[in-house]
Amino acid sequence: MAGRLAGKAAVVVGAGQTPGETIGNGRAIALLFAREGARVLCVDRDEARAAETAAMIGEEGGEASAFAADIRKAQACEAVAAACREQLGGLDILVQNVGIGGGGDGPAHRLTEEAFDRILAVNLKGAWLMSRAVLPGMREQGSGAIVFTSSLAGIAGGNQVAYEVSKAGVNRLTTSIAQANAGKGVRCNAVAPGLMDTPMAVAGIAQARGEDQEAVRQARNARVPLGGKMGTAWDTAWATLFLASDEARFITGVVLPVDGGMSSRIG
Secondary structure (H helix, E strand, C coil): CCCCCCEEEHHHHECCCCCCCCCCCCHHCCCCCCCCEEEEEEECCCCCCCCCHHHHHHHCCCCCEEEECCCCCCHHHHHHHHHHHHHHCCEEEECCCEEECCCCCCCCCCCCCCCCCCHHHHHHHHHHHHHHHHHHHHHHHCCEEEECCCCHCCCCCCCHHHHHHHHHHHHHHHHHHHHHHHCCCCEEEEEEEEEEHHHHHHHHHHHHHCCHHHHHHHHHHCCCCCCCEEEEEHHHHHHHHHHHHHHCCCCCCCCEECCCCCCCCCC
């Protein structure tokens, strides 16, 4: 079913790539969207990484450009929305695939104030600011799809309070935006990945703990019910594609687990 996003203009925020041996969610989403016919604006705080993703799309015959933005700042988010109108001729889809953790995060008795403020500013405030920037245009045209990358951590965990709270906030932001904009034809959903084999997850955890990457990978694999193996960024990308496409035209306010069955064990 090729061309599922034919004629659509999409912005993927967080389309760059943490260096590593596997592919990250944002790059996989941007590549898949372009393969399905979308014109893609690849946004990242690191312009070189966004440009690399855009170049990969171009090599495959797709249409993409890169844009650098710090989505913690309202002005930067407004600039992204303006770039979409100027470079893509409009905006049909926003994918907000930004998420950070670590650096002082931990259980409540160890979490630092600096880490809490930094993680909430990027993961939650940034999601709201970016949505606020694109919603007026979507509401005016009477259509649009927003997809957030949330996390299983939004409903589970206990060792990364700031990250968990930020993703729980994204889940609630999803349902709030969906309800407030349904009457204008704008949908909002989220994908909640579980344990994924991405550079930020595996390599990041291994570096933080001083452990071997393969040991971290195998330990994470063992926790997944479905096949005893983590998902990949492509699993996140395919779910995001569905929610962004017209196939999901009657779906809004949903947080879709993409977690190999992990969330079904909670409770």
